[in-house]
Amino acid sequence: MKFLFDLFPIILFFIAYKMYDIYVATAVAIAAAFVQTGLFWVKNRRFEKMHLITLGILIVFGGLTLALRDPVFIKWKPTVVNWLFAAVFTGARLFSKTSLIERMMGHAVTVPAPVWDRLNWAWIVFFIFIGIINLYVAFNFSEETWVNFKLFGMMGLTLVFVFGQAFYLGRYMETTEDKQ
Numbered sequence: 001m002k003f004l005f006d007l008f009p010i011i012l013f014f015i016a017y018k019m020y021d022i023y024v025a026t027a028v029a030i031a032a033a034f035v036q037t038g039l040f041w042v043k044n045r046r047f048e049k050m051h052l053i054t055l056g057i058l059i060v061f062g063g064l065t066l067a068l069r070d071p072v073f074i075k076w077k078p079t080v081v082n083w084l085f086a087a088v089f090t091g092a093r094l095f096s097k098t099s100l101i102e103r104m105m106g107h108a109v110t111v112p113a114p115v116w117d118r119l120n121w122a123w124i125v126f127f128i129f130i131g132i133i134n135l136y137v138a139f140n141f142s143e144e145t146w147v148n149f150k151l152f153g154m155m156g157l158t159l160v161f162v163f164g165q166a167f168y169l170g171r172y173m174e175t176t177e178d179k180q
Helices: 002-019 022-044 049-068 072-094 100-105 113-140 143-170
Strands: none
Touching: 002 022, 002 049, 002 143, 022 049, 022 072, 022 143, 049 072, 072 100, 072 113, 072 143, 100 113, 113 143
16 A cells, blocks of 8 residues: 555656646646655654655756746656665665665565675666666657656566565575574
8 A cells, every 4th residue: 555655646647647748747746745745744743755855856856847848857857866765875885884775674584784785786776777767768758658657667667676676585584494
């Protein structure tokens, strides 16, 4: 359910684009991100960093798209978000003893420290890669193709990466028999 909630602005962006145009879709995405952030706060009495970061970048790039009537800004938004995540994962690892991925998942999964480092670097490379692919599609294909890629292509690539990560982690996870 959280997965769909996190996709709420993207799904509404996609629907609004199919019904109207990129500008209406951008305004809908900004409004949906505000609603998403607000609903999360009402339910949990805290903000989720990812929602706030995405909302902030969406306000800036979506706002520029609407103010200047130029879709190039909204097309850059997914790349900026992904590259920002790559920078955060890199910075967290360089300035901390544990990787960000280990801090996020370490409570649920036990694997050797080098595995966490490899996973962290894999996420960094993935975020950079997905940002580059977004720009390639945005500026070499039609706007409609980019909108479809933004929802289905990026989600599909992310799911493939996450499943690959799960298989990779599975090779190193301790079972209850290993602990005895």
